[in-house]
Amino acid sequence: MKLRYTWLLALGTLASCQYLPLQRSGTTTTEPANNKFGDITLQQIYTLQDERNTTDLLPYLSNPNSAYRQHAAMAFASVQDTAALQALLQTLQDSVANVRGASAYALGQLGHRQAEADILEQLQQEQTPEVQAQLLEALGKVGTGRAAEFLASYKAPNPDALAGQAWGIYRLGMRQQHTPQVVQKAIELLTPATLYEARLAAAHFLARTPRLDLTQHRQQVLNTATSDKAPEVRMAAAQALAKVRALDKATFLSNIAQSDPDYRVRLSAVRSMSGLEFSEISKAIVAALQDQNVNTAIATSEFLVVNNAGVPVQMLQDVLPNLLDARVRSNVIWVILKNSQPQNRVYLNPRFKQQYQNARSAYDKAHLLKALSGDVNNYEFIAEQVFLAEEPVIATTGMDALILMRQQPDFPKRLEPAFADIFKHAVASGDVALVGMAAAAIRDPKLNLRSQYSNFAFLTQAQEKLQLPRDMETNIELQKTIDYLSGKQETVIPQNPFTHPIDWQLVKTIHPNQQVLVRTEKGSITMQLFVEDAPGSVANFVELTQQGFFNDLYFHRVVPNFVAQGGDKRGDGWGSSDYSIRSEFTPLHYYEGYVGMASAGKDTESNQWFITHSPAPHLDGRYTIFAKVIDGMDVVHRLEVGDKIVSVEVLNLQPVVTSSAR
Structure with a gap:
């Protein structure tokens, strides 16, 4: 596996990950070390980076030693303080290529639109391929219409620049700054003769950019999904096929799902079947559930949970005995319960509850507990298991199952107060996972739970019991929910206190x-x-x-x-x-x-x-x-x-x- 490109001067190997040889300096103090951090000045730069200390880091951008300028510029890619913007724009014109490349990457990480003009200007004069690549990708992270026009029409003079152009296009897509011309350029980059990294970036642009309609590019994307020599490119192209409207879409996706030698491509094709009539894809789905690679089977079973409409229960019951993986079985059981007639659930529920009780591992029990949420009538049983569980994974998965129940379009209105009480109980439990998950559910606007709570002191009480920074994730969830119920804008969460300095x-x-x-x-x-x-x-x-x-x-x-x-x-x-x-x-x-x-x-x-x-x-x-x-x-x-x-x-x-x- 190769890197896209080393960001400067192609030195060293992937194994070493050393971006540049440090320059000699008569004032450098060194200590015995196995790596570059015997250099005390480098330690100081990385310590300032670790402390997010912009003030003391900025002077290193003008240090006589270019290695220190480079590392200081790179430090701001992690610090991400816009106070360094002007200084980084200046080092973008440094006489040393390594420093310019580091500055370009840091500016991309800052993501400030003000850098767009300077990056475009530097691209007009930059001659070092590796720096061109960094500039082009950074442009995709900060640019707007000018950047889109530039990247769509740019003629890459070398392979590094071509890869950078493609990644810049990808970054534009993630920010939804693309144009039809950018999409067309991505399609052109899919041709087999194009550099691997450019094809990869272009395929991911097409797969991951929201709300693209690729119908007019159907043949190019399909050719890539079926014929590209790199499975990493094929899988992204297969994912992009979800954005193609075609009468034979079920046919070509089914063919990929049943024929590609790489499981990652097969499951990508399955995921792209969303929205198709189940009768058109049933053969491929049954085959994928029994795929020799468990990841394909798992992904297919998850696909069925999300796309359960029209899935025949008898077909799933017929295939269930062939499914040995607990996670796959549990997802299929969920769909069986979801799509079964009420009179059939009467005998199915006790059977599956017994399987839950008999499961040997905590993870198998967790999967089966979630499976039971296919029938909303199991909510009391699941809630009981959540609050009695000794293994955290059972409680967490059970809460996830209850939230999944509550999110279903056909959730019974009569049960809304009961679920509101369950979520309140979870917040009061003191378990960081249950607290965080329930808090997130309470503020889900689709669930409309604000009216269920006349008082939300229980949320602030739970927040006061947290231990920071250990429980930061739960703290964030609680604060967002408190703000939501209060009708306030989201509070800016204070940064974690500085702990655990670099040893x-x-x-x-x-x-x-x-x-x-x-x-x-x-x-x-x-x-x-x-x-x-x-x-x-x-x-x-x-x-x-x-x-x-x-x-x-x-x-x-x-x-x-x-x-x-x-x-x-x-x-x-x-x-x-x-x-x-x-x-x-x-x-x-x-x-x-x-x-x-x-x-x-x-x-x-x-x-x-x-x-x-x-x-x-x-x-x-x-x-x-x-x-x-x-x-x-x-x-x-x-x-x-x-x-x-x-x-x-x-x-x-x-x-x-x-x-x-x-």
Whole structure:
């Protein structure tokens, strides 16, 4: 797996993730280290970045040492303080390409429209391919109509610039700043002769940009979905086919779902079937439910939950005995209950409740509890299990099931007060997950729950019991709900207090190519840490690993063709530490096998992390990348919710002699 492009001078290898060799400086103080952080000045720059200290960081942008100017500019990609905007616009014209590239990336991260004109001007004179690429992508993050016109008509002079142009187009799409000309350019980039990264970015633009109608481009998108040599491009094109209106749409999507050799493409085709008559896709759906890859089966069962109208119960009952995975079975059971006649639910409910009682693992029980929410008459049973559960994942999944019940279009009005009481009980429970989930449900405007609560002191009382920064995610949910019920604009949530500074003594012991071994029930995964890109995140991960923190935890979240996520002591996704670390953003892209820090927003990371199944460019610059899988991706693709992390071990590597000022 290759990077899109190194952001400067193509130095080093992917393994090292060193963007530039540091320049010699007679005033530099160094310490023994396995990596570049033997340089005390670099430590100071990264510490100021970690502290979000704009005032003391700004002078480094004019430091005589270009390496320090570069790292200071890159620091603002994480700090994201608009007070640095003018200084970064000046360093965009620095005499050293590395500094210009870092400045371009940081300006893109700031996302301020004022940078558009300067970026366009710099593009007219920039000659370094890697910097051109950074400028073009940054333009997509800040630009408006001028940027769209420029990116649609730009003639890339080299492969780096072409990739940057394509990613710039993608970023425009995410901000809905595109034009018909931009869409046409993306279509042109799909041609087989185009650079892989440009095809990938263009396909993701078409797949992820909201409200596109790609009907007139049906053939080009279909050709890419069926013929592109890269599965990562095919899967995005298959996703884009959802935006095509065609009489034979069910036919060509069914063919892809049953024939592509890569499971990620197959499940993307299934997801694109939304809105089609079930009778047209039933054969492909039944086949996908029994796909040899469990991720395809899971995604298909989830598709049925969302698109349950017209799905025949007998067909699902016939296929149910062939479904061995608990998550797949549970989703199918949900649809069976949802679509069954009331008289049939009378005997189905006791049968499925018994399966819940007999389930051996907490995760299997959780799946089955959610399955029971297919019949609203099971709400009292589910609520009872939520508040009696000893395993957090059962309570959390049960609450999710109750919320799903309440969101159904045919939810009985007579039960509205009962569900309002359940949500109030959940907020009063003190469990961070139940509190956060119920608070989010209460403010859902589609549920119209404001009238159910004459007094919402129970929300402020729950908020007062939280421990920050550990419970920041729940605090955010509660505050949003308090504001909603009060009829106020959303309160600006204060930033997490600064805790857990970077342990530089630990950082200096970490090899630039340091590897860790993650042993799971499905096999082993070897990851390479990116200490020189994300020293705070890597040091935190190594520290937790050395403490044995991750041993015997579970992968609590697996989203097919997206991520496998673990590192949570609770096992339900709501577990955090009593401290937080800061986000660290660099010009890396989330490709297959990249490892990122989970968060509830910028600067809220602690102990949860995830591995990507496939490219996820919508995460770029928003979630810290701190590692990459270098062996065991086959294991990652087999991971399921509830698979145990047996152990995580920092592997011994021979230290290398590096100079901090080469």
